[in-house]
Amino acid sequence: MMSVMMTCIYTECINLFCPAVKHSLKFITTASSGLPDFPECVVAAVVDEILVGYCDGSKKTTDLKHDWMKKVLEDDPHQLEYYKGACFDIMPTFFKLTINSLKQRFNQSGGVHILQRLSGCEWDDETREVIGFNQYGYDGEDFLSIDLKTETWIAPRQQAVLTKLKWDADKARMKSNQNYLTVIFPEWLKKYLDYGRSFLLRTELPSVSLLQKTRSSPVSCLATGFYPHRASLVWRKDGEELHEEVDHGEILPNHDGTFQMSVDLNLSSVTPEDWTRYDCVFQLSVKPMVVLAVILIGAAGFIIYKKKKAAMLTRIVTKVHSNFITSSSAVASRHYAHFLVILLPLSTFLQALGRVIFLSFE
Missing domain, CATH: 3.30.500.10 (MHC class I-like antigen recognition-like)
Structure with missing residues (x-):
């Protein structure tokens, strides 16, 4: 078991540069x-x-x-x-x-x-x-x-x-x-x-998880439990969004009125030395009702399952917690659109996989 300090970037942008709600x-x-x-x-x-x-x-x-x-x-x-x-x-x-x-x-x-x-x-x-x-x-x-x-x-x-x-x-x-x-x-x-x-106008943050079925499988970044549905999830390399070797899933509804989405990254050509260059970024478009998200801390735990016989599913679940302050009238009056961005480093996940002992459960 290990703890990981996650980075949260919260930005404001004027309507000219933000998608309309x-x-x-x-x-x-x-x-x-x-x-x-x-x-x-x-x-x-x-x-x-x-x-x-x-x-x-x-x-x-x-x-x-x-x-x-x-x-x-x-x-x-x-x-x-x-x-x-x-x-x-x-x-x-x-x-x-x-x-x-x-x-x-x-x-x-x-x-x-x-x-x-x-x-x-x-x-x-x-x-x-x-x-x-x-x-x-x-x-x-x-x-x-x-x-x-x-x-x-x-x-x-x-x-x-x-x-x-x-x-x-x-x-x-x-x-x-x-x-x-x-x-x-x-x-x-x-x-x-x-x-x-x-x-309808509430804001809910997601739990973000990195999942990999086997060591040779793509790494899936899953965000679930967010609201509203106006969100994006991408893999980045050196801060630039990747368009190749990625597979984007659709935004799907959960039973509780929230949403989920995932994006897979093919690691077949990535060396361990390059792990630190990759991260998964979740972006949620929200209104000025919530104007600040402070430090997000993720607790990463290792859960190993046996699937059928020898197939193992390794999962590192990162729960995202945050504190908010509501907008003051001065901030709200500026009519900014806001984005909450969660960065999930690939290196943390893959380095952790190296420490996992694969077990067999009957």
Whole structure:
């Protein structure tokens, strides 16, 4: 067992040099044909990549995941009625008819078929810019999407051209889409952020781990338990981000409303003398609610597992702890974006591996 002092770099940057903080509201509709044990039509509402509720159009049931979302609909019964009407009547009927039409268009008589729609908006809470989107996919491929600037529909597949021409000529449909995607949905998103402020606008730091299955396997840097999802994880050499010999994983949700991500580094061409030149960097974009993170201390412990027979999994887990001070009104008024950066040296991990005695457990 050994202790490792970790380095934490916390920087402030003016908006010109920092990515804007954007919030999103997404409605994901999935309809199916040929799946007897799967709902024919399900709609999920997602705010900043967090599932806040969904409904089953076939069973006419809803499931709200947070008390603050229930409060929103209690205070806004018109919105509740919209959701019920859309989920229980409009969407199931529209998607069922559309799937039947597409099966004929694609010359399909049976089998499993999936029609999906992703609609909603992004809202920049600093520039106030709104971006609306509405796109359809059929059997795993893009089918149709809206272009609000040209007020037309984009058809990437030949089978979608007929629908594109029909919807391009339907000016009322376009106006309705514009209203929902750029006016109504952004208003709802702002309301959700207000009601769910303590949950949606919180900041949680990750636990950062370095994992290696065998001595010849890539070293995986895993960050888990962070929030919000606006984060990056990279390997660096001599302070420069690496783009070769690395494999980036996607940002994935955890069951508790936080996120995880990983990035692998191929060590096959790295000599022990060069270990100190590498580090893993986690960067989290947060608002001025948290303006300072002080020294981070990682306690590294060695845990050895037997996997199947001779395969061993060596894991060094580094828990990240920190202390914060909240922003003063003077600091908050500058409207800075902030980044928390955690540096995890590769040399510490690999040097520790050299001291581990590989054991066999029955």
